[in-house]
Amino acid sequence: MSDSRFDAFRRSLNKAMLGKLVVVTALMFGFGYALVPLYKKICEITGINDLTQTDAGAAAFAKSTQVDESRTITVEFDSNARGPWRFKPVTTSMKVHPGELTTVIYEIANQQNRAMQAQAIPSYVPAVAMQYFRKVECFCFKQQALAPNEAKQFPVVFVIDPKIPKSVDTITLSYTFFEVGGLPAATLPARPNG
Numbered sequence: 089m090s091d092s093r094f095d096a097f098r099r100s101l102n103k104a105m106l107g108k109l110v111v112v113t114a115l116m117f118g119f120g121y122a123l124v125p126l127y128k129k130i131c132e133i134t135g136i137n138d139l140t141q142t143d144a145g146a147a148a149f150a151k152s153t154q155v156d157e158s159r160t161i162t163v164e165f166d167s168n169a170r171g172p173w174r175f176k177p178v179t180t181s182m183k184v185h186p187g188e189l190t191t192v193i194y195e196i197a198n199q200q201n202r203a204m205q206a207q208a209i210p211s212y213v214p215a216v217a218m219q220y221f222r223k224v225e226c227f228c229f230k231q232q233a234l235a236p237n238e239a240k241q242f243p244v245v246f247v248i249d250p251k252i253p254k255s256v257d258t259i260t261l262s263y264t265f266f267e268v269g270g271l272p273a274a275t276l277p278a279r280p281n282g
Contacts (some may be wrong), residue, residue, distance in 0.1 A: 153187040153247065153249070153250060154187050154250065155185050155186070155187040155188045155250075156185055156186040156187050156250040157185050159185060159186055159250075159254075160183045160184070160185060160257075161183070161184055161185075161186060161248055161252070161256065161257055161258065161259060162181055162182075162183050162257065162258045162259070163181060163182055163183075163184055163190075163192075163248075163258075163259050163260075163261060164180065164181045164258065164259070164260040164261070165177035165179060165180055165181065165182075165192055165194075165260075165261055165262075166180075166260055166261070166262035166263070167194065167262070167263050167265065168262065168263070168264045168265070169264075169265050169266075170264060170265065170266035170267070171204075171206070171265075171266055171267045172198070172199045172200045172204075173196060173197065173198065173199065173206065173265055174195070174196070174197040174199055174239070175194070175195070175196050175197075175263075175265045176194070176195055177192055177193070177194050177195075178192070178193040178194070178195060178241070179192055179193070184248060186248045186249065186250035186252055187247060187248070187249075187250045188247065188248075189224070189245065189246075189247050190245070190246055190247065191243050191244065191245045191246075192243070192244050192246075193241050193242070193243055193244075194208075194227065194241070194242050194243075194244060194263065195239065195240075195241050196227075196232065196234065196239065196240055196241075196242065196265065197234075197237075197238070197239035197240075198234035198235065198236060198237060198238050198239075199237065200236060200237070201236045201237065202236055203233065203234065203235050203236055204233070204234055204267055205231050205232065205233045205234075205267065205268055206231065206232055206234070206265055206266060206267050206268055207228070207231045207232070207265070207266065207268045208226075208227055208228040208232070208263045208264070208265045209228065209263065209264050209265075209266075210226075210228050210261060210262070210263050211261075211262045211263075211264070212259060212260065212261060212262075213259070213260040213262070214256060214259070216253065216256065217248075217252065217256055217259040219249075220248055220249040220251065220252035220256075221246060221248055221249075221259065221261065222246060222247050222248070222249060223244060223245065223246045224245040224246060224247065225243055225244065225245040226242075226244045226245070226246075227242035227243075227244070228244075228263060231268055244261075
């Protein structure tokens with residue numbers, strides 16, 4: 089094989105390889121782009137990692153359920169802030185009857201000179217309490233935006249299903265509050281020179 093034929097053959101191989109690489113790159117990009125909606129759909133179907141799931145039937149449940157005054161459950165409220173927040177419940181614990189509609193207030197303050205957006209993620213102890221703890225209203229259902237140095241109070245309105253096992257006499261509701269994305273820098277106050 090002559091050098092010119094060999095060079096032509098090598099160029100054709102290189103072009104074929106380049107074409108394959110372009111196709112593979114395009115497929116990888118398309119797959120990566122499709123992963124976000126695919127991930128969201130899988131999480132929606134399985135209920136995994138659903139951070140803002142609302143309890144659509146909680147309000148109707150709260151109106152139709154009977155209060156079990158023969159039982160009292162202590163609900164403890166906890167808060168954890170990941171970032172420059174002041175985040176705490178106004179009340180650290182309360183005694184409630186299963187079936188009783190109850191409200192607790194959480195205070196959140198942005199301690200930065202910039203607007204911030206955050207999300208609260210609840211957790212329950214014991215874990216079995218999660219399926220019996222029905223929230224009618226909660227700041228954890230959506231992301232919260234706070235202006236620089238702004239403080240707000242948010243209610244959590246809940247009812248504990250009277251079907252909760254009798255062995256559960258204390259529930260700890262804990263929220264972790266963390267920043268999910270900053271807001272535009274235009275909301276920052278002007279800094280003095282010098």
